[in-house]
Amino acid sequence: MDSEVLRNIFQLTISGLAVGSIYSLVALGFVIIYKATDIFNFAQGELMILGAFICYFFIVHLHIPIFWAFLLTFIAAAIIGLVTEELFFKPMVGEPIFSVIMVTIGLSVFLKGITGFSWGYMIKKFPAFVSEAPVSFSGFVISPAHLVTIIVAGVLFVIFALFFKFSTLGIGMRAVANDQDASLLMGISVRKIFGLSWAISSVVAAIGGILLSSITYLHPSLGMLGIKVFPAVVLGGLDSVMGAIVGGIIIGIVENIAGGYLGGDVKEITSFVILIAILMIRPYGLFGKEEIERV
């Protein structure tokens, strides 16, 4: 009996890990924008699903080979990120946080409308790019798509951790996040950094969208996932790449276990209850930097 329970929990953990790694990817997008520009992007989920639809469009409607379709999608996503920043967020530099949040909420509604208008609400199947036969390790089952997701999330995590730590651009982005005026004085082009972080974040979102829709299906409502990632980002800490990954995975696993034992409705709210608890106890998250307010 005991080993049965343990086994069950382990299986739930493994499938939770796969969902969690997608959360991590979307959370990574949040963190990149937040780290550089101090903007918490409510539209991240919509950017994600837009990326997935663009990729779908390239593959299914234009019959572009999968590799090139991915590449084109990333380019398109980067352009979307740049344009968004240029049009809607450049004018908001220095505005109060409330206004900036409202622009991102407006953006999310806007993008949702664009996606729905362009592709409609029929459930679509994303063309498979890995084999669909489940892989099993000593009795625990995982689909290859999930496995790919976990690997991609891991690779991206390493890349971005190194990027922020060692590359000039990454350090520049951190500097801008820390103090815009000082980084301007140090000769960092704040405008360029802002555009760049939106482009990168948008590409990461697109990767997340493609992986998510290949695991499940393609539908505008998947953008809701962006919302479900909030708890992950907050748990990890808003400005920590490491936090995004760990937070995403923890939330994915906890949610899956809660869903497995307490039912679907509980699954939906678990992460948000966790979210409120974290905000009360440790608002800067596991790995985030504690903000100190000077009077």
Place this chain on the structure above:
Amino acid sequence: MRSGDFKVSYKEDIAILQTGFVKICIAFFIIALIGAVLVSDNYFVYIINLCAIATIGALGLNLLTGFTGQISVGHAGFLAIGAYSSAKLVEAGLPLLLALPAAGFIATICGLLVGVPSLKLKGLYLAITTFAFGFIVEHVANAWVSLTNGANGITVVPANVFGLSFDTDRGFFFLVFPITVVAVIYARNLARSKPGRAWIAIRDRDIAAETMGINLCWYKLSAFAASSFFGGVAGALYAHYMQFIGPNHFELYLSVQYLAMIIIGGLGSILGSIFGAVFMTILPEMLKYLPDLLRENYPVVVERFADINLILYGLIIMLFVIIEPKGLNGIWNNAKTYWRMWPYTH
């Protein structure tokens, strides 16, 4: 026509209706509105009623977000709580005039619960917390089947006061309009008296406000209480007007709509809340005429009409925040100043 601000006493400066001209205008407006309701068709009255309900909800959100600066992305949660409470209370036999404030108070209790994190969190973190609250309420409404009948929704008893039934559009107007007027006056009084000034001080600089002796805990919580009370009453009125409510009436989208109202109308302004509520209620109704014009040439527009609505909402919210952060109220004030001084610029 007044030509400038010449106040000789403090009392005059904070008066609700500042000049005789304004009094005449407002009296004229109310008479015109009632007249219009009496002679026009049901559709027009329906819109007016929705505007009135939205006004109450928007006032509540504006007290919290516009005046106190506490971002709430979960206003729909309070509306939902008010709506379900009132529906259940009236069903249990409580008269409507008691059920409305009772629904408001139940929403207030929840508002206080949500307000507690605000003592510690601000800005972005508070936005996420209220957002989570809205999300949780929506899902509880879905899951608590014994109370809410889940996603199927419940039918609500039509409004009935002292044996008078207010179940027609026109009848409901005479219930909702006085309540809205009371709500507007109450909100205005809150805003111009001590709580309102304390809220504004907290919004502008909370630490400075605290050093000046404003009790942050008390005033932040009171802002949440006031806001959720208005939200609860608006939700209750909505429930009795529609006579049917379900969790999908109170989605995240509704919270965004209310935020859009106060941004478009003008943050921290009572008049702005009214402008915004009316604008956001009328806009989708106006847009309904769009498909008729385009049906022949662009059938896709008709088919994907809801998405066009979304696109426009998103654009309007972003453009107002970027271009006219003071909202319609700011435009209105500028226009007034312009005409008052006309043709001189100073």
